Amino acid sequence: MVVAVPSWFFGEDVLIDAISIFVLALIAYFNIKYYKIKKNKKSLNLTVAFILLAISFTLNIFINSGVHYNIMQMSTLGYGKLALEDIGSNSSIVFITYFLYRAVTLIGLCFFYSIYEKQSKSNIFLLSFLIISLLYFSNSSYVMFHLGYFVILMLVTLQSIRGYGVKKYPATRLLVFSLGTITISQFSLLFAALDEKIYVAGELIQLVGYVALLITFIAVLIYGRKKDQNRYYW
Amino acid sequence: MAEKRTKIDIIGDMLMSVIDKGGHIKPTHLMYKSNLSHRQMKVYLEELLQREFVKRTKNKDRDYVTITEKGHDFANKLREIKEFERVFGF
Numbered sequence: 255m256v257v258a259v260p261s262w263f264f265g266e267d268v269l270i271d272a273i274s275i276f277v278l279a280l281i282a283y284f285n286i287k288y289y290k291i292k293k294n295k296k297s298l299n300l301t302v303a304f305i306l307l308a309i310s311f312t313l314n315i316f317i318n319s320g321v322h323y324n325i326m327q328m329s330t331l332g333y334g335k336l337a338l339e340d341i342g343s344n345s346s347i348v349f350i351t352y353f354l355y356r357a358v359t360l361i362g363l364c365f366f367y368s369i370y371e372k373q374s375k376s377n378i379f380l381l382s383f384l385i386i387s388l389l390y391f392s393n394s395s396y397v398m399f400h401l402g403y404f405v406i407l408m409l410v411t412l413q414s415i416r417g418y419g420v421k422k423y424p425a426t427r428l429l430v431f432s433l434g435t436i437t438i439s440q441f442s443l444l445f446a447a448l449d450e451k452i453y454v455a456g457e458l459i460q461l462v463g464y465v466a467l468l469i470t471f472i473a474v475l476i477y478g479r480k481k482d483q484n485r486y487y488w
Numbered sequence: 489m490a491e492k493r494t495k496i497d498i499i500g501d502m503l504m505s506v507i508d509k510g511g512h513i514k515p516t517h518l519m520y521k522s523n524l525s526h527r528q529m530k531v532y533l534e535e536l537l538q539r540e541f542v543k544r545t546k547n548k549d550r551d552y553v554t555i556t557e558k559g560h561d562f563a564n565k566l567r568e569i570k571e572f573e574r575v576f577g578f
Contacts, residue, residue: 288569292496296578370577417577425575474575478568 260450267457268318271311274464278308281471296369303369306362313355320348356392356399360385363406370413397444404440411437425477428470435463496566498522498532503541503563506555512545513553 259267282304289297364381373381384402392399411433418426442456493501505521506513513521519529533553536542541559545552555563572578 285572287565288572291565292494292569294573294578297573300576414577421574423574425571426577429575470575474571475568478571479564480567 259453263450263454263457267453268315270457270461271315271318273461275308275311275315277464277468277471278304278311280468282308284471299365299369303362303365306358306365310355310359310362313351313358317348317351317355320351353389353393356389357385359399360388360402360406363403363410367406367410367413370410370417396447400440400444400446404437404444407433407437407440425470425473428466428473432463432466432470435459435466437463439463495532495535498524498528499536499541500563500566500570502532502536503555503559503566506542506553506559507563511555512547515551515553518553 282301285297285301285304288294289301364385367381371377388398388402392402411430414426414430414433418430436459439456439460442452442459446453446456502518502522502524505518508521509517515529515533518533519526522529522532524532533542536553536559537544539558539562540556541562542553542555545554
């Protein structure tokens, strides 16, 4: 599978992933402190989810950096469009890293999903089977991984929409926007192989989503410190 | 039916009750505002005193419970956690 990445975007996608890592790690750090006080299992699940997703972005940076560097060593095509090498064909390190990236991402997303839906033993078995199947099929089809990513994120977003519908907190509205945007970015990346502009758009949408998530978290800190819980300024 | 309060929830309610009364409250009022029995009140007040979230004070020969800086910080932390749980739908 070949994904087109314009040469002028080399490094930018790495920067976007780095920002995503920062946001996830920050929320996970605060959540660990919250868990130490309240011992809420959902808080622990969210911490684990965000740490795993931060690790997955780190692995993605490693993959992208390695591939971008290798491509820059190759001669460019006449019209300046470069392509990623077929993942897994040449380098075993890239293959293992890419496999780890997909595995860690999917496990992290499942932890995120489990915050909203209590998982029975049979559900855990089903989710594990889903992850293994996606890992197997995404080896040869990159679309399968992003499809799984998109579906799980969509379910999480729907849960947060439901939560907003019940309580209507303004900060929850912002959370819905950020999760929805990140979900849309994954949907765009499903078609990234068709055109380099789709890949760029997907990455930029992802950036917007994670910046919105950071703003959501800052809003939580600000509102949490206000004495009057009923007062909102949005 | 309302969920049973955890220990941290009760401690939070007690600290908020003291804060709502301007930082000082009579022990009996604290008991009523936090919805505790006399026995529970003794146990949790002891916990708050041990953790130095509150201290005993006297004003015109009357006993009061006064929140400390540490208690304020902990109350702020609990408010943050509550807001986080609300937003993320825990």
